[in-house]
Ligand SMILES: Nc1ncnc2c1ncn2[C@@H]1O[C@H](COP(=O)(O)OP(=O)(O)O)[C@@H](O)[C@H]1O
């Protein structure tokens with residue numbers, strides 16, 4: 062169920078104008094992109110054409126409705142990029158506000174629509190040999206580091222959208238933390254969509270060397286706008302042996318944005334990934350996050366939440382893939398839905414043959430605040446080893462009336478009581494987010510959404 | 513001397529899921545008074561406490577509850593609490609992810625907010641007591657109840673021991689300063705040291721500004737909290753009322769003599 066190519070396609074539905082791919086490639090060539098990367102684009106374009114739009118019967122596409130996007134896709138502009146900013150102060154106030162006052166204590170990269178507008182590595186990181194730059198720049202300056210990694214984890218033929226994203230790739234970040242280096246400052250990656258009508262297809266590559274350590278926060282933010290916009294993202298994360306990465310990906314698009322992203326992490330022997338994902342914005346949102354426990358003793362701790370209101374619709378798919386022995390994966394995804402919002406969590410634990418002593422845990426907890434909201438949970442296990450401990454569980458419920466009564470018996474008005482319960486529900490995830498400024502911001506967004 | 517009790521319960525009949533539990537209960541509690549309500553398990557003590565707080569499951573079929581001279585029957589639970597009614601729960605509910613400090617500050621701000629801003633349900637945010645002032649107050653009240661400072665950062669009732677839950681209830685009472693406090697079996701599940709601490713806390717808070725209704729089915733707690741009046745409840749009604757000595761009689765003779773229907777007025 063995790064690979065689109067296994068699903069028979071009845072009718073091919075063309076995905077996007079062919080001119081996009083030729084234009085994207087011509088522009089990339091002009092910017093000095095190496096031949097191998099151009100060739101990747103060309104192959105991906107052929108695959109996008111061959112695959113077409115994902116079938117609505119496909120296991121991973123039938124619980125989310127991208128029809129409005131499909132109809133409007135060809136009219137989007139996949140090349141518009143916000144103007145480059147010479148200094149942080151030249152960025153739009155809204156984006157500066159997202160990064161906040163902590164921004165000068167971090168390596169920062171800001172993308173606007175389809176292009177990176179601002180890159181500023183911190184001097185301390187620079188001294189350590191930590192690289193934080195746009196993927197475009199990395200393709201000219203650090204091509205030898207990228208070549209074995211760009212496209213190595215996201216299968217180019219995963220589905221039509223993923224192939225399209227690789228063909229018209231626009232922006233994204235490259236982060237490199239050398240062996241043995243503990244990055245002295247956090248790294249902040251921000252993507253904004255300036256207006257409706259834009260399509261951005263960033264691809265990011267993050268590499269931690271052996272025993273390296275880093276904290277990376279990726280934020281996606283836009284003001285609500287009239288009309289479609291589309292974020293078609295891809296992130297590939299490589300954790301070298303015994304490295305440790307805290308990676309937070311926080312999505313807060315305006316209500317007009319369609320979001321589809323593929324996120325992959327490969328975790329080598331003894332390395333540890335702390336993955337935090339929040340989904341608050343967007344109209345239709347679909348993410349596939351795969352965690353490959355590739356070397357003995359690797360671990361992945363995944364904590365995420367989604368909070369939908371109005372007609373938002375989220376589909377989170379995760380895969381904990383245990384490829385080696387003695388690995389741990391521990392996943393908790395929480396969902397809260399109000400109004401007519403809907404969420405689908407679809408999670409799978411796969412344990413390969415020989416991946417003995419696997420310890421895998423998957424939990425999905427949902428809080429449904431209105432009769433018209435809906436949460437679905439589809440857990441799965443595929444276990445090919447015999448000495449493993451795997452558990453999964455899901456709950457879907459409304460706010461406990463006894464909790465409401467208890468809080469109201471202390472004088473809290475009904476909606477304040479509900480806000481506290483929902484905040485409390487999200488707290489275990491929020492507490493894992495590395496920067497207090499962001500934690501406080503998320504609490505405010507949650508409060509606003511509760512209304 | 514004209515006496516206007518803070519809480520007046522008149523001929524109260526209450527049902528749950530169609531079954532009548534309170535069958536004509538009358539009781540008055542004034543400020544500065546400590547009343548004990550005793551009765552065997554299942555006699556309806558918690559039903560009374562929850563009816564006073566407005567639990568939606570309990571249906572008042574007839575009778576009246578007046579608080580400060582006004583009927584509370586049409587008031588929602590939160591409005592009753594803000595008006596100054598308080599119940600220490602027999603079984604406090606856990607609220608995971610919400611710290612004791614955050615909860616108490618929110619509750620105190622709700623209690624302090626002028627009534628009109630609370631009417632619509634929405635609470636003004638970031639007003640009310642200053643965080644620093646609140647922290648000092650919390651520290652002082654926690655000290656009174658011999659609670660460790662780390663307690664403020666724990667999630668409300670989440671993983672609390674029985675004794676910690678009861679202390680947390682009294683801490684809430686100490687912060688919110690109600691005018692009438694109903695303590696539903698606060699003594700149950702407490703060891704003797706905890707019972708002493710909790711009772712000392714209640715005694716320190718009780719005074720001319722607060723009336724207390726101590727609900728219990730043992731009189732152990734009444735060795736520490738001295739009631740002005742004792743009421744004995746059996747089968748949804750107060751059968752006997754009297755002074756502190758009534759509790760002693762219950763201890764030696766049990767409830768059977770009350771159950772037998774002898775309406776004795778001791779005083
Ligand atoms: N939620 C409920 N649903 C049905 N019956 C209840 C409920 N709560 C209490 N009762 C019944 O009401 C009666 C009184 O209970 P309660 O008020 O808890 O007594 P007490 O606190 O004195 O032990 C008991 O017979 C009990 O079974």
Ligand SMILES: [Mg+2]
Nearest residue numbers: 557558602697
């Ligand atoms: Mg009881």
